[in-house]
Amino acid sequence: MMELIQLRNVLKSYQAGVQQVDAVRGVNLQIKAGEFAALAGPSGSGKTTLLNLIGGLDQASAGQVIVEGCNLAECSSVELADFRLQRIGFIFQSFNLIPVLTARENAEFVLMLRKVPAEKRHARIDILFQQLGISGLEQRRPMELSGGQQQRVAVARAMAAEPAVVLADEPTANLDSETATDLLFLMQQLNREQGTTFLFSSHDPKVIGLADRVVNLKDGRIVE
Amino acid sequence: MSLFRLAWYNLWRNRRRTWITLVALAFSIMLVQTSHNLSTGVYSQMIESGVRAGSGHMTIYRSNYLETRDEKLGFDPQAFIHQLKSMEAVETVLPRIYLGGLAQSSRESRGIVLSGIDPALEQSINPILKRLPAASQLPDTISRKALVGDRLLEELQLKKGSKFVVTLQDRQGEMVSELLRVHAVVHSGIRHLDRSLVMIGRQRAAALAGMPDEVHELALIMKNGVKDIPADEIEALLPANQELNLYFWDEAMTNLANAIKLDYASQQFMFLIILLIVTIGVVNTLLMAVMERTREFGTILALGARASVLHQMLFLEALILGGLGLLIGTFFGSLATWYLVEKGIDLQNWIAGELEFGGVVFDPVMRAVWEPLWMLKIGIYVISLCFLASLYPAYRAGKIVPAESMRK
Ligand SMILES: Nc1ncnc2c1ncn2[C@@H]1O[C@H](COP(=O)(O)OP(=O)(O)OP(=O)(O)O)[C@@H](O)[C@H]1O
Ligand SMILES: [Mg+2]
Numbered sequence: 001m002m003e004l005i006q007l008r009n010v011l012k013s014y015q016a017g018v019q020q021v022d023a024v025r026g027v028n029l030q031i032k033a034g035e036f037a038a039l040a041g042p043s044g045s046g047k048t049t050l051l052n053l054i055g056g057l058d059q060a061s062a063g064q065v066i067v068e069g070c071n072l073a074e075c076s077s078v079e080l081a082d083f084r085l086q087r088i089g090f091i092f093q094s095f096n097l098i099p100v101l102t103a104r105e106n107a108e109f110v111l112m113l114r115k116v117p118a119e120k121r122h123a124r125i126d127i128l129f130q131q132l133g134i135s136g137l138e139q140r141r142p143m144e145l146s147g148g149q150q151q152r153v154a155v156a157r158a159m160a161a162e163p164a165v166v167l168a169d170e171p172t173a174n175l176d177s178e179t180a181t182d183l184l185f186l187m188q189q190l191n192r193e194q195g196t197t198f199l200f201s202s203h204d205p206k207v208i209g210l211a212d213r214v215v216n217l218k219d220g221r222i223v224e
Numbered sequence: 225m226s227l228f229r230l231a232w233y234n235l236w237r238n239r240r241r242t243w244i245t246l247v248a249l250a251f252s253i254m255l256v257q258t259s260h261n262l263s264t265g266v267y268s269q270m271i272e273s274g275v276r277a278g279s280g281h282m283t284i285y286r287s288n289y290l291e292t293r294d295e296k297l298g299f300d301p302q303a304f305i306h307q308l309k310s311m312e313a314v315e316t317v318l319p320r321i322y323l324g325g326l327a328q329s330s331r332e333s334r335g336i337v338l339s340g341i342d343p344a345l346e347q348s349i350n351p352i353l354k355r356l357p358a359a360s361q362l363p364d365t366i367s368r369k370a371l372v373g374d375r376l377l378e379e380l381q382l383k384k385g386s387k388f389v390v391t392l393q394d395r396q397g398e399m400v401s402e403l404l405r406v407h408a409v410v411h412s413g414i415r416h417l418d419r420s421l422v423m424i425g426r427q428r429a430a431a432l433a434g435m436p437d438e439v440h441e442l443a444l445i446m447k448n449g450v451k452d453i454p455a456d457e458i459e460a461l462l463p464a465n466q467e468l469n470l471y472f473w474d475e476a477m478t479n480l481a482n483a484i485k486l487d488y489a490s491q492q493f494m495f496l497i498i499l500l501i502v503t504i505g506v507v508n509t510l511l512m513a514v515m516e517r518t519r520e521f522g523t524i525l526a527l528g529a530r531a532s533v534l535h536q537m538l539f540l541e542a543l544i545l546g547g548l549g550l551l552i553g554t555f556f557g558s559l560a561t562w563y564l565v566e567k568g569i570d571l572q573n574w575i576a577g578e579l580e581f582g583g584v585v586f587d588p589v590m591r592a593v594w595e596p597l598w599m600l601k602i603g604i605y606v607i608s609l610c611f612l613a614s615l616y617p618a619y620r621a622g623k624i625v626p627a628e629s630m631r632k
Contacts (some may be wrong), residue, residue, distance in 0.1 A: 057526055057627040078530055085528025092630065096523040100233035113529050
């Protein structure tokens with residue numbers, strides 16, 4: 001089976017003032033389609049940086065990031081935007097729903113950007129809301145939802161366009177532990193039923209424990 | 225869900241700020257529209273009373289009389305004056321003579337301008353004469369009765385009914401004199417006129433100057449004011465061999481025309497400043513909205529939106545803001561214009577004495593006129609300015625780096 005994500009000797013350094021920070025120092029990693037994988041590691045180990053590189057939100061300083069055979073270093077910013085729109089689903093630590101839009105509108109957002117007709121959007125979101133157990137909340141604004149509900153809307157948004165991979169940076173960090181495991185179970189279920197690849201990061205051993213595969217990071221390197 | 229709705233919601237996120245910007249926008253639009261409509265009304269009032277007291281909507285002079293005021297440049301209008309009068313657009317044609325001379329009473333003497341007019345024609349047109357009661361009008365074109373400016377009367381120490389002598393040079397260069405009688409006192413409100421004006425019948429004046437049947441000026445009063453003057457048709461009626469020239473009111477009365485032009489130019493400058501300030505307000509509102517939403521815009525970009533999506537959203541926000549401001553502003557601008565058209569502002573409550581502008585005394589009740597096309601034009605300007613105002617905020621929004629915006 002072909003690798004969905006391939007990282008080859010990936011380096012990423014930031015310039016913080018006069019100081020150079022090496023956030024990722026030579027990472028080699030392969031993720032296959034359909035995996036349910038976790039990035040684990042202490043704070044500052046490079047989890048966010050790595051996810052941003054894979055999601056095309058950031059460019060590697062050296063090495064290659066190849067997603068679905070596409071070398072992201074060769075992409076323009078417009079191409080990267082289109083790549084994210086077509087191939088990547090994002091889930092964020094603090095949900096990042098658009099506050100003025102309803103739950104349904106938030107979940108439909110990516111589909112709208114893709115110019116999917118309203119009827120199709122509607123049908124797709126109905127199914128996802130059902131699977132995620134948030135049916136009936138469609139008309140609520142993010143402010144009127146609990147953290148767990150907000151993050152489920154965010155999962156629906158990420159899944160709506162049937163991306164190749166869903167990248168989730170600490171999706172449970174702002175949730176209590178019960179809600180967190182519930183969310184993970186839902187993600188796992190979507191992974192099993194729809195075959196969507198998931199790559200998520202976490203500090204939480206309980207969350208990490210639910211992954212099929214764990215990639216441990218320390219100081220920007222993968223450790224076994 | 226559309227981008228438009230998103231933009232609409234976004235605007236109302238900070239209600240107070242949006243309302244303040246809207247009120248500023250609407251108020252400026254109202255101000256600009258109303259003051260334009262009012263000044264256009266006042267200018268046309270000025271032009272109308274100016275041309276009626278002065279040289280008409282159009283004027284015919286011989287050769288360069290307009291510049292030289294050479295009394296020898298008279299002409300005989302007999303051959304074409306009736307044709308002019310019978311033109312559809314022409315209300316009336318006023319023949320006039322102007323002669324420089326000296327007026328002497330038993331005590332004083334003063335330099336004067338002796339105007340010869342046709343009282344029957346003038347009294348219904350000329351605002352100076354209109355104010356006089358019927359008994360004070362000149363009886364005919366030949367009598368010795370004279371209308372005298374109030375200041376001149378005072379300086380010559382004359383009274384109603386007093387006699388005085390006017391001396392001037394006739395066509396042959398001879399000094400000639402005429403005994404006149406003060407029939408009534410006129411007051412134009414224009415200082416130099418009131419101290420030099422002596423008005424008598426045109427035939428008496430022409431006879432005195434030895435230029436019977438000749439005039440210096442033909443003032444054409446049009447039915448439709450300064451609009452749609454058939455200058456070419458009028459021109460065609462003038463005989464070719466008399467060196468006659470046709471002038472528009474603004475060529476013949478450059479003082480008034482220039483005063484209006486200057487006034488309007490300074491007003492337009494004010495409009496520009498007002499609209500500029502409002503534009504800066506819109507830029508500020510949008511820029512603040514972008515800064516507050518860095519994280520959200522970062523998210524939208526991360527989800528795969530191109531920068532152009534954010535650009536469009538901000539353009540829409542600016543257009544909604546501009547459109548709403550325009551609607552509200554035009555509503556109140558129309559209300560104010562309506563009031564000023566119907567009721568006007570009576571300046572007599574504010575200013576004592578005559579209102580003189582560009583050598584013309586005008587009606588103390590200022591009235592606006594409707595200028596819908598101009599209001600539309602301002603609307604287009606405002607919308608374009610709002611569009612311009614969104615360019616920089618949109619640029620900033622498009623430059624947000626998603627990864628960084630979300631780290632904060
Ligand atoms: N834009 C940046 N400028 C400078 N340094 C950065 C930048 N982004 C990340 N870093 C540094 O890179 C290193 C890795 O950061 P990263 O956010 O990837 O860690 P993380 O594993 O996600 O940590 P956390 O668990 O706290 O989220 C850290 O030392 C961080 O300070
Ligand atoms: Mg992180």
